[in-house]
Amino acid sequence: MALQIFVYILHKGGVADDSAQELSIAARKLDPEATVTAVVGGAGEQLSKVCEQAAAIYPEVWKIDNEALGYINAEVIRPMLARIIPAGAVTLVPHEHFGMDLAPGLSIKLNAAYLPDVVGFEGVEGGKLNAVREEFSGQVSTHVSCDISAGAVITVRPGAFQPQEGQGAGGRVVDKSGEAGTATPRRRYLETVVAEVGDVDITKSEILVSVGRGIEDQDNLEIIQELAKAVGGDVSCSRPIVDAKWLEKARQVGTSGQTVKPKVYMALGISGSFQHLGGIKGAPFMVAVNKNPKAPIFQVADVGVVADILEFVPELTEKINESK
Amino acid sequence: MEILVCVKRVPDTAENEIGVNRDGTDIDRDDLVYSVNEWDNYAVEEAIQIRDKVGGNVTVVSIGEDDAEEVVRREMAMGADNGLLLSDGAFKGSDGRGLATILKAAVEKGKYDLILTGAQADDGAGQVGGMLAAMLDWPYASLVNLVEILDDKKIKVGREIAGGNQEMNEIDLPCVLSIQTGINEPRYVGIRGIRKVASVEIPVKGAADLGVAADAVGQGGAKVNRLDYFVPELGEGAEMLEGSTEEIIEKLVEILKAKGGIK
Ligand SMILES: Cc1cc2nc3c(=O)[nH]c(=O)nc-3n(C[C@H](O)[C@H](O)[C@H](O)COP(=O)(O)OP(=O)(O)OC[C@H]3O[C@@H](n4cnc5c(N)ncnc54)[C@H](O)[C@@H]3O)c2cc1C
Numbered sequence: 001m002a003l004q005i006f007v008y009i010l011h012k013g014g015v016a017d018d019s020a021q022e023l024s025i026a027a028r029k030l031d032p033e034a035t036v037t038a039v040v041g042g043a044g045e046q047l048s049k050v051c052e053q054a055a056a057i058y059p060e061v062w063k064i065d066n067e068a069l070g071y072i073n074a075e076v077i078r079p080m081l082a083r084i085i086p087a088g089a090v091t092l093v094p095h096e097h098f099g100m101d102l103a104p105g106l107s108i109k110l111n112a113a114y115l116p117d118v119v120g121f122e123g124v125e126g127g128k129l130n131a132v133r134e135e136f137s138g139q140v141s142t143h144v145s146c147d148i149s150a151g152a153v154i155t156v157r158p159g160a161f162q163p164q165e166g167q168g169a170g171g172r173v174v175d176k177s178g179e180a181g182t183a184t185p186r187r188r189y190l191e192t193v194v195a196e197v198g199d200v201d202i203t204k205s206e207i208l209v210s211v212g213r214g215i216e217d218q219d220n221l222e223i224i225q226e227l228a229k230a231v232g233g234d235v236s237c238s239r240p241i242v243d244a245k246w247l248e249k250a251r252q253v254g255t256s257g258q259t260v261k262p263k264v265y266m267a268l269g270i271s272g273s274f275q276h277l278g279g280i281k282g283a284p285f286m287v288a289v290n291k292n293p294k295a296p297i298f299q300v301a302d303v304g305v306v307a308d309i310l311e312f313v314p315e316l317t318e319k320i321n322e323s324k
Numbered sequence: 325m326e327i328l329v330c331v332k333r334v335p336d337t338a339e340n341e342i343g344v345n346r347d348g349t350d351i352d353r354d355d356l357v358y359s360v361n362e363w364d365n366y367a368v369e370e371a372i373q374i375r376d377k378v379g380g381n382v383t384v385v386s387i388g389e390d391d392a393e394e395v396v397r398r399e400m401a402m403g404a405d406n407g408l409l410l411s412d413g414a415f416k417g418s419d420g421r422g423l424a425t426i427l428k429a430a431v432e433k434g435k436y437d438l439i440l441t442g443a444q445a446d447d448g449a450g451q452v453g454g455m456l457a458a459m460l461d462w463p464y465a466s467l468v469n470l471v472e473i474l475d476d477k478k479i480k481v482g483r484e485i486a487g488g489n490q491e492m493n494e495i496d497l498p499c500v501l502s503i504q505t506g507i508n509e510p511r512y513v514g515i516r517g518i519r520k521v522a523s524v525e526i527p528v529k530g531a532a533d534l535g536v537a538a539d540a541v542g543q544g545g546a547k548v549n550r551l552d553y554f555v556p557e558l559g560e561g562a563e564m565l566e567g568s569t570e571e572i573i574e575k576l577v578e579i580l581k582a583k584g585g586i587k
């Protein structure tokens with residue numbers, strides 16, 4: 001029997017997120033025969049715009065129009081979704097800050113299985129879905145079997161399913177606001193505090209010398225700064241460096257940091273988690289230096305060196321300075 | 325404020341490279357060093373800071389085998405007041421739902437105002453906190469990077485969203501929060517701290533003590549099961565530079581110059 005799949009559409013300022021396209025590919029990969037329906041929550045005119053965009057991808061779009069969704073809040077929309085998503089259906093949600101907030105609890109409310117952060121689907125057989133996940137920030141992968149006979153909520157890794165051009169579904173929009181009902185949220189949105197601007201805007205840098213936990217100690221950062229100076233680039237970093245307060249937040253590359261688009265990106269002692277890579281756009285030329293030959297960063301870099309950055313970087317800097 | 329913090333014992337990725345064992349049934353566990361899940365340390369630190377401000381107790385709970393006791397003890401050395409180990413053969417092979425079911429039973433045996441989990445653990449799921457909240461029917465906030473206690477009915481939390489922005493929310497108590505790294509600076513635990521709690525008795529509870537139906541948890545109750553572990557195909561991986569350090573550096577400088585990596 002063909003599955004019934006629902007995909008949750010993220011949007012901002014009246015524009016559907018890239019994941020709207022990606023989830024359509026993911027749904028087809030999960031089950032080519034499935035009927036796929038997009039669900040969009042929001043309020044007013046912006047919502048209508050997003051529904052139109054979703055209808056260009058999906059044959060049917062369910063719209064939940066409610067003032068309480070003017071700023072999307074997982075605690076508000078979760079009970080609404082639990083009311084309208086039929087038993088036994090599979091729901092796909094992007095694995096990012098909103099999906100992580102919404103999805104685990106939704107699976108409980110729907111009495112469905114929960115499968116987080118999927119990077120690949122490998123077919124359904126006898127009520128069991130085969131999927132691919134990563135563990136230990138991508139150092140190893142696993143095949144998992146998920147019992148979807150009573151439905152499932154699945155979060156899908158952003159970027160794992162590449163969208164294709166040239167769709168045109170001409171879908172219809174169905175207003176489900178009434179059925180979805182309302183909710184008295186026990187968590188209330190107050191405001192968004194915008195990230196502070198740093199002294200260097202790494203989103204504009206052409207050359208980024210980026211450092212990760214492999215640097216081991218704050219004092220060692222000096223060798224990174226010297227390399228950056230030698231190549232005429234700026235220093236950026238992965239999240240643990242900011243968590244340790246060794247560099248300011250504005251230098252962090254990644255989904256919860258800055259989105260950068262340099263020409264050349266040097267990843268030094270960075271393992272290559274998807275949240276870090278999610279902040280690197282425009283396919284820069286990437287050089288990775290890592291002491292672990294199996295580090296996931298080597299799968300995405302153009303050039304790799306297996307070395308201890310504490311020894312390698314100063315030597316590289318010296319050579320560059322000499323060659324000038 | 326009575327605070328429960330959920331902690332997991334995981335292989336320490338700062339100390340180990342993680343690989344797959346010979347037949348692909350597990351990661352290679354020879355010589356692994358274990359520690360507390362990175363995110364959970366931030367959660368315990370936050371709980372201690374809240375307690376020190378408004379009073380109350382911090383209880384640390386872990387589901388695992390006997391060796392999970394060491395992480396509970398370590399977090400008590402940080403300053404948690406109580407420890408609790410949930411251990412039973414029937415728990416083995418639990419999926420996220422199973423773990424949340426076990427924790428829910430433990431929560432209902434106590435009286436907590438606030439539950440903290442880490443945002444995610446070693447398998448990158450980020451599921452236990454949200455599931456637990458839904459099972460308890462308590463409000464939930466994930467990826468929390470700021471907590472401010474307003475009164476005994478509600479607190480203010482910051483959630484980390486895209487681009488380093490922060491979403492501020494007011495949330496009713498009792499609630500469940502998943503804590504993001506960077507929210508605080510977890511304190512250092514020295515030998516003396518460990519010694520102080522070395523002989524503290526940590527209660528262990530099993531399925532029967534908690535009133536958990538054994539078939540609702542463990543491998544049997546799991547809807548999600550791992551089939552194997554593998555290392556993904558390298559695909560179009562990087563061109564690896566080889567040779568002596570000097571040769572590598574020479575090549576790299578050339579490449580960088582060609583690609584505009586040296587101004
Ligand atoms: C919701 C969420 C959002 C996140 N957002 C971001 C984000 O925006 N940006 C971000 O970066 N992360 C983000 N993370 C964290 C992310 O999951 C990883 O934990 C993080 O990227 C790891 O940083 P790292 O590669 O520096 O450290 P690790 O993963 O610890 O890797 C360190 C690497 O250095 C290598 N190494 C160690 N010593 C040396 C040495 N001497 N020489 C050479 N190599 C060495 C190791 O082999 C390892 O590969 C986020 C996580 C979550 C849950």
Ligand SMILES: Nc1ncnc2c1ncn2[C@@H]1O[C@H](COP(=O)(O)O)[C@@H](O)[C@H]1O
Nearest residue numbers: 330331387441442444445449450451452
């Ligand atoms: N075995 C466990 N025992 C106690 N808490 C756990 C356990 N597994 C996960 N957790 C909690 O759930 C959080 C998220 O883990 P996960 O959902 O597995 O990514 C962790 O940071 C812990 O706080």
